[in-house]
Amino acid sequence: MGLSQLVLVSPHSFPDPVATARAAGADDILANARVVGSLAEALEGTVFAAALTARRRELAVPMKWARDAAGDIVSRTSFGDVALVFGNETVGLSNEDVSLCHMPVKIPVSAEYSSLNLGAAVQVLCYELRMAALDPGEPPNLESELATFEQVEGFFSHLDRAITASGFFHPSNSKRLWPRLRRLFGRIQLEKDEINILRGMLTAFEKK
Ligand code: SAH
Numbered sequence: 001m002g003l004s005q006l007v008l009v010s011p012h013s014f015p016d017p018v019a020t021a022r023a024a025g026a027d028d029i030l031a032n033a034r035v036v037g038s039l040a041e042a043l044e045g046t047v048f049a050a051a052l053t054a055r056r057r058e059l060a061v062p063m064k065w066a067r068d069a070a071g072d073i074v075s076r077t078s079f080g081d082v083a084l085v086f087g088n089e090t091v092g093l094s095n096e097d098v099s100l101c102h103m104p105v106k107i108p109v110s111a112e113y114s115s116l117n118l119g120a121a122v123q124v125l126c127y128e129l130r131m132a133a134l135d136p137g138e139p140p141n142l143e144s145e146l147a148t149f150e151q152v153e154g155f156f157s158h159l160d161r162a163i164t165a166s167g168f169f170h171p172s173n174s175k176r177l178w179p180r181l182r183r184l185f186g187r188i189q190l191e192k193d194e195i196n197i198l199r200g201m202l203t204a205f206e207k208k
Contacts, residue, residue, distance in 0.1 A: 001123075001126035001127065001129065001130045002130065002133070003029075003126060003129075004029060005029075005032075005034075005081075006029050006030065006032070006033040006034070007033065007034045007035075007036060007042040007083075008033050008034070008035050008036070009036055009037070009038060009039050009041075009042050010036075010037055010038075011035060014033070014035055015030070015031070039085065039097050039100055040100060040149075040153070042083065042085075043083055043085075043100060043101075043149040044148075044149055044150055045080070045081055045148055045149065045150070046080065046081045046082060046083045046148065046149050047076060047079045047080035047081065047082065047145075047146040047147070047148055047149075048073070048076035048079075048080075048082045048083070048102055048103075048146065048189070049082070049083040049084075049085055049100065049101035049102055049103075049149070050069055050073055050082075050083070050084055050085065050101060050102065050103045050104075050105045051085045051093055051097065051098040051100075051101035051103065051104050051105065052084065052085060052086045052087075052093075052105050052106075052107070052121055052125060053087070053092065053093050053098060053104050053105070053106065054092075054106060054107070054109065054114040054115045054116070055092065055114075057095055057098050057104060058095070059095075059176070059179040059180060059183050060095070060098055060099070060104050060183065060186075061102065061103060061104060061183055061186040061187050062104075062187070063103075063104040063105065063106050064103055064104070064105055064106075065105075065106060065107075065108055066105055066106065066107045066108070066124065066125055066128045067128050069103060069105040069128075070125075070128040070129050070131065070132035071132045071136075071137065072103065073129060073132070074129060074132045074133050074136055075136065075137070076146070076189075079145060079146040080145075080146065080148065083101075084122075084125060084129075085097065085101055086118055086121060086122060087118075088118065089117065089118055092115075095179075099179065099182045099183075099186070100149075101186075102186055102189060103186075105125070107121060107124050107125065144191045144192050144193040144194075145191060145192045146189060146190075146191055146192070147190045147191060147192050147194070147195045151190075151192060151195050152185070152190055152195065154195075154199075155185075155190070155195050155198055155199055156181075156182070156185075158199050158202050159181070159198075159202060160178075161206075162202045162205060162206055165206070166205070
């Protein structure tokens, strides 16, 4: 399907002879896989991440169907690396994993049994991306470059420091604030210049 980069987060066993045998004609992609310790590390440098999940998530950004999402995903590739995040067969993705991504994406399936095997889910999404890439349409009209994962997380850390120091945020009694803030900022795709404006405002407030 034309994809070439594989990142594995804390694999049980890698390299593994079973995986190598199953990779058949794609063993080069497996051999060149980057192994990291956390999803945050895997997302470093990316400008967009889609979380593939069959489950409904409380306090998540609105979900998109795979076919609708494919156009968005392909169009973001003109701004930098885009991540497609899948869970493992046993536990899938945690809510925290989904909150690190911009868009939950679901492959339409029967309501009676919604969970596909990982390999099948990857294949269906990659097929939709292939179809969308063959008919890409207009690129999104953005004023500046998209912020990377680290820039957005840097803004969140700055905002966390500022709202804690100001007394607005008490981690012990407002557990739902951060999921809601991540959902708010996750609904929009922040650009680099916008992060600079927001952080500039925070710095100015912090001085008062
Ligand atoms: N037991 C796990 C199932 C994981 S299936 C759970 O309860 O979540 C393995 C992975 O395939 C999932 O984490 C997800 O990334 C992907 N997947 C499976 N079915 C999907 C669907 N209908 N839509 C989107 N992704 C799906």
